[in-house]
Amino acid sequence: MIFNKKKQLKQRVVITPQANAGSYWKDLWNYRGLFYFLAWRDILVRYKQTVIGVLWSVLKPLLTILIFAFIGSFLKIDSHGVPRLLLVTAAILPWTFFSSAFSEASGSLVANANLISKVYFPKLIVPVSAVIVCLIDFFISFAILLCLMLYYYLHNEYIPSASLFAIPLFLVLALITATGTGLLIAALNVKYRDFRIIIPFIVQFGLYVSPVAFSSADIYASPKIPEFAKWIYSLNPMVGVIDGFRWCVLGNAMKIEWTGFWISVAISFFFLILGAVYFRKMEKHFADVI
Amino acid sequence: MNPAIQIENLSKSYVLRHQQGSTYVALRDVIAARGKALLGKGTDTSGRKETFWALDDLSFNINQGDRVGIIGRNGAGKSTLLKVLSRIVTPTKGKVTVEGRVASLLEVGTGFHPELTGRENIFLNGSILGMNRAEIKQKFDEIVAFAEVERFLDTPVKRYSSGMYVRLAFAVAAHLEPEILIVDEVLAVGDASFQKKCLGKMKDVAGQGRTIIFVSHNMEAVQKLCTTGVLLERGKLLFQGSIDQVTRKYMESGDAGQSVYEVALPADAADSNGYISRIQVENEQGQSVAEIPTGANWQVRVFFKLNRATPHFIAALGIVTMLDMPLRTSWSQAADLAAGEYSVLFKNDDLMLVNGQYKLVIGLSTERRVIQYIDNLVTLSISEISAVAGEERILNSESGLILNPMNITITQLN
Structure with a gap:
């Protein structure tokens, strides 16, 4: 074995009951390789021994889109004069990303229990890499949206607006929402496995209270819905994300309700901070209780 | 020269819960306990808790280049000590100063994924153990040769025989080049000839001036590999000295x-x-x-x-x-x-x-x-x-x- 004589600065680690915040972020950087490999592993493993492989990343949201579009036209939900498939797709894609990223991240620590109890690394890597894997799925499924946009453009039913360029902004917002809530639930799940049961419920419930089957305009404009209910509705961080996506794709046909939007954004950031702080606080006990 | 590892008043406690079926807390219990506390009825769960000191005020140094065997009976705190040194668990009290890069091998094949091929697992496991991609690439051929799995590199490891699996896992770990290597009982697996090979490899590593900390119940292996030893009993340091002295003391400490x-x-x-x-x-x-x-x-x-x-x-x-x-x-x-x-x-x-x-x-x-x-x-x-x-x-x-x-x-x- 060749002894690697590369000049390495000798590192000194002091282990105490108190967490050392400075060295944590440095470690996070040093372990970026592991971050990459965990994401790579999850992507590799996901479609091993499947026949159509990565096509599932397209097929799954596509089927959901078709079902929602069908139900939407069957129930005659207002499509605000834009092609219904586009309206649904602009909501399903960010929602699918959020729901899968949220549930994968939430379960990620427990799924990697073996790793956590046998090696040291900044645990933040695990849920964040789970989110990134879902982001890649999102990019793949984004092809559906592009195809639909092209189809309707060629049929003169749709003209893309400049707001399309704001998509990355809302994607980051979705990322923040999924990471924040994912970190929080992941850390809770280590100690309280009740969350394993709660997670699918949150996802299912979230689908009903988010503007996927309907649009926020229906809610905000409705005279039947009391004012406080509209406030509660906008507390859902995914309302801001999905409204944003729809505005990007469909332009001014789908205007954003700004008050509600900013509430959603604030909630997203609130969850990111809460999730990160709680995660960091619980992190040193993960190996003891997992 | 500073000692490679300096352990000062190290303690680690666990809270034991009696008469509870599951190892993790159910949210319901916490809510119930909080609720009772709010109502001023106090918590009745406290009576069923007991603090167990896995490590109890432990202090000693390990010098650079030492090959140290950690010896003790079951429950003496060996594994907890290794976990603290590897930074997997946080100590309850005390301080440990570690000089240099640590790699710990507490289990063979940590993070191996059954669906991935041998080749993929070498990269994954290597990065989990703290190697970067360039290092793994550089060592790749050596690892494969050591594990004797050339023909099965592109087979998912779930189809490996258990012997091949262990060989591959150990091979990756054996090619780590940390300043301090922490090894727990991993030689208990594999056949005799492979165990011999592993021991030889670890001796090689030690020959390069690295510090090795080794836990095993196999006294023969400990004696062959280590130069000094530490004897633990119920989380306390009983004796530190040459490996022969320590193994002798271990056998004499009959009452345990x-x-x-x-x-x-x-x-x-x-x-x-x-x-x-x-x-x-x-x-x-x-x-x-x-x-x-x-x-x-x-x-x-x-x-x-x-x-x-x-x-x-x-x-x-x-x-x-x-x-x-x-x-x-x-x-x-x-x-x-x-x-x-x-x-x-x-x-x-x-x-x-x-x-x-x-x-x-x-x-x-x-x-x-x-x-x-x-x-x-x-x-x-x-x-x-x-x-x-x-x-x-x-x-x-x-x-x-x-x-x-x-x-x-x-x-x-x-």
């Missing part, structure tokens, strides 16, 4: 292991002819010890009581292998004994058994009747360590259970 057997009174104790109360396995000096070094003399002391005068009393001791093959039975001379308490001593000073576990069978009888017969209670443990320090014998069961040599003479005939 089973060497004294209190025999439960038979139901009819008062009416019976007599009964055995205690059996001790001792070394030659008469100290009760859990393990006897190979080649050392040992003795068994049996305490018994006779309720009435017993003519033609005989005590017997049998040695039986774990496969229930009797090796030897020895009977005392028949004697006429009065009622009272006695002890009988069986001294073994001729039979040398190979290391391993044996069952001891003890019987008391008269000419016609058995007074008491005890099997399946007492175990004789012969350790791998030779009684004669530094002597390298071929000690394995392949050459037979009995190590006593014959008298052999070669005569030239013409």
Whole structure:
């Protein structure tokens, strides 16, 4: 074995009951390789021994889109004069990303229990890499949206607006929402496995209270819905994300309700901070209780 | 030069929960407890908690380049210590200063994914153990050659035989180049020849001036690999010194292991002819010890009581292998004994058994009747360590259970 004589600065680690915040972020950087490999592993493993492989990343949201579009036209939900498939797709894609990223991240620590109890690394890597894997799925499924946009453009039913360029902004917002809530639930799940049961419920419930089957305009404009209910509705961080996506794709046909939007954004950031702080606080006990 | 690892007043406690089915807390319990606290009824869960100190005020140093064996019985805190040093768990109290990059190998194949191929797992496992991609690439061929899995590199490891799996996992770990290597009991897996190869590899690593911390129950492996040792007992440091001293101390610290057997009174104790109360396995000096070094003399002391005068009393001791093959039975001379308490001593000073576990069978009888017969209670443990320090014998069961040599003479005939 060749002894690697590369000049390495000798590192000194002091282990105490108190967490050392400075060295944590440095470690996070040093372990970026592991971050990459965990994401790579999850992507590799996901479609091993499947026949159509990565096509599932397209097929799954596509089927959901078709079902929602069908139900939407069957129930005659207002499509605000834009092609219904586009309206649904602009909501399903960010929602699918959020729901899968949220549930994968939430379960990620427990799924990697073996790793956590046998090696040291900044645990933040695990849920964040789970989110990134879902982001890649999102990019793949984004092809559906592009195809639909092209189809309707060629049929003169749709003209893309400049707001399309704001998509990355809302994607980051979705990322923040999924990471924040994912970190929080992941850390809770280590100690309280009740969350394993709660997670699918949150996802299912979230689908009903988010503007996927309907649009926020229906809610905000409705005279039947009391004012406080509209406030509660906008507390859902995914309302801001999905409204944003729809505005990007469909332009001014789908205007954003700004008050509600900013509430959603604030909630997203609130969850990111809460999730990160709680995660960091619980992190040193993960190996003891997992 | 600073010590590689400096441990100061290190403690680690765990809270034990009694009478609770699951190891994790249910949210319901927490909510219930909080609710009760709010209502001023106090928590009743506190009564069922107990603090257990896995490490208790431990202080010692490990010098750079040392090969240290951590020795102790189950529950002595060895694994907890390794986990603290590897930064997997956070200590409750105290401080550890570690100089240099640490790699820990607490399990073979951590993070191996069954669906991934051998090649993919080498990269994954390498990065989990702290190697970067360039390092893994540079070592890749060496790792594959060491593991002897060239042909199966692109097969998912779920189709590997368990031997191949372990070889590959160890090979990755063995090619780490940290300044401090922490290894826990991983040599317990794999076949004998591979174990030998692993041990050789670890010696190589140590030869390059790295610090190695090694935990194993295999005293032979510890003695071969390590130069110094640390003996732990119930989370405390019992002794630190050269590996020979430490292993000797370990074997002498008999009270932690089973060497004294209190025999439960038979139901009819008062009416019976007599009964055995205690059996001790001792070394030659008469100290009760859990393990006897190979080649050392040992003795068994049996305490018994006779309720009435017993003519033609005989005590017997049998040695039986774990496969229930009797090796030897020895009977005392028949004697006429009065009622009272006695002890009988069986001294073994001729039979040398190979290391391993044996069952001891003890019987008391008269000419016609058995007074008491005890099997399946007492175990004789012969350790791998030779009684004669530094002597390298071929000690394995392949050459037979009995190590006593014959008298052999070669005569030239013409």
